[in-house]
Amino acid sequence: MLKIEGVSKSYGSGKIKAVDDISFDVKPGEIFGFLGPNGAGKTTTIKMIVGLLKPDSGTIHINGINNQVDSINSKRQFSYVPDSHEVFEKLKGIEYLNFMGDVYGVDKEKRKSEIQRYLKLFDMEKAVNDPISSYSHGMKQKIVLIGALLHDPRVFILDEPMVGLDPKSSYNLKELMKQRCAEGKSVFFSTHVLEVAEKICDRIAIINNGKIIAQGTMEQLKGDAKDKESLEKIFLELTEI
Numbered sequence: 001m002l003k004i005e006g007v008s009k010s011y012g013s014g015k016i017k018a019v020d021d022i023s024f025d026v027k028p029g030e031i032f033g034f035l036g037p038n039g040a041g042k043t044t045t046i047k048m049i050v051g052l053l054k055p056d057s058g059t060i061h062i063n064g065i066n067n068q069v070d071s072i073n074s075k076r077q078f079s080y081v082p083d084s085h086e087v088f089e090k091l092k093g094i095e096y097l098n099f100m101g102d103v104y105g106v107d108k109e110k111r112k113s114e115i116q117r118y119l120k121l122f123d124m125e126k127a128v129n130d131p132i133s134s135y136s137h138g139m140k141q142k143i144v145l146i147g148a149l150l151h152d153p154r155v156f157i158l159d160e161p162m163v164g165l166d167p168k169s170s171y172n173l174k175e176l177m178k179q180r181c182a183e184g185k186s187v188f189f190s191t192h193v194l195e196v197a198e199k200i201c202d203r204i205a206i207i208n209n210g211k212i213i214a215q216g217t218m219e220q221l222k223g224d225a226k227d228k229e230s231l232e233k234i235f236l237e238l239t240e241i
């Protein structure tokens with residue numbers, strides 16, 4: 001569903017090698033966690049997957065579509081939740097959701113009921129008629145999540161999706177991720193919350209200094225580590241913090 005092969009990316013005319021020859025794939029029905037310390041290369045990787053950055057080398061296929069060759073079609077395959085939401089501040093929540101529905105061609109009737117369902121789920125019914133500029137970080141995160149859920153794509157790409165969410169919203173998001181995967185869809189997300197990754201991910205990749213230093217199921221990662229107690233211990237050991 002998502003296949004990354006030999007992808008590299010540098011900034012500053014090659015001075016900073018943010019992502020260095022990484023490869024992994026995310027299969028249908030899988031929740032795949034992407035972990036790494038600050039500055040490891042997670043957001044750079046995600047931006048290349050969604051087509052916001054061009055890789056220096058390597059290929060990225062989403063549902064079998066090369067995102068460099070057929071970028072429009074590849075974008076139809078996924079929803080993306082970025083790690084910052086400084087866009088569309090002037091729109092009201094409901095205007096943003098309808099905009100997202102228009103962009104992805106979501107049927108007007110279906111859209112109405114889906115919007116109501118998710119607004120209720122994420123406690124956003126009251127705020128939806130206010131401008132996004134007045135929202136807290138968590139509320140912005142929720143409106144962007146709802147916008148991403150509307151068109152029900154095959155692949156969800158989420159950059160730090162739990163940041164700013166209250167416990168109930170975080171729980172609901174995790175349940176939605178599991179439901180979508182049970183339907184054969186895939187979720188790829190980055191996180192610093194190791195307990196969440198440990199609980200819900202089918203497979204995990206750990207990136208450090210632009211290189212993938214471990215990937216596999218929790219059991220496989222435990223097999224590679226000296227201290228097998230928890231993902232936190234494994235992460236700290238592998239990234240040598």
Ligand SMILES: Nc1ncnc2c1ncn2[C@@H]1O[C@H](COP(=O)(O)OP(=O)(O)OP(=O)(O)O)[C@@H](O)[C@H]1O
Pocket residue numbers: 011012016017018036037038039040041042043044045
């Ligand atoms: N636009 C940019 N220009 C120059 N260097 C950049 C740029 N964006 C990222 N970098 C550098 O690339 C490296 C990887 O950054 P990236 O944002 O991908 O890391 P990350 O794993 O998402 O970090 P965090 O967990 O802190 O969000 C870092 O050294 C960062 O300083």
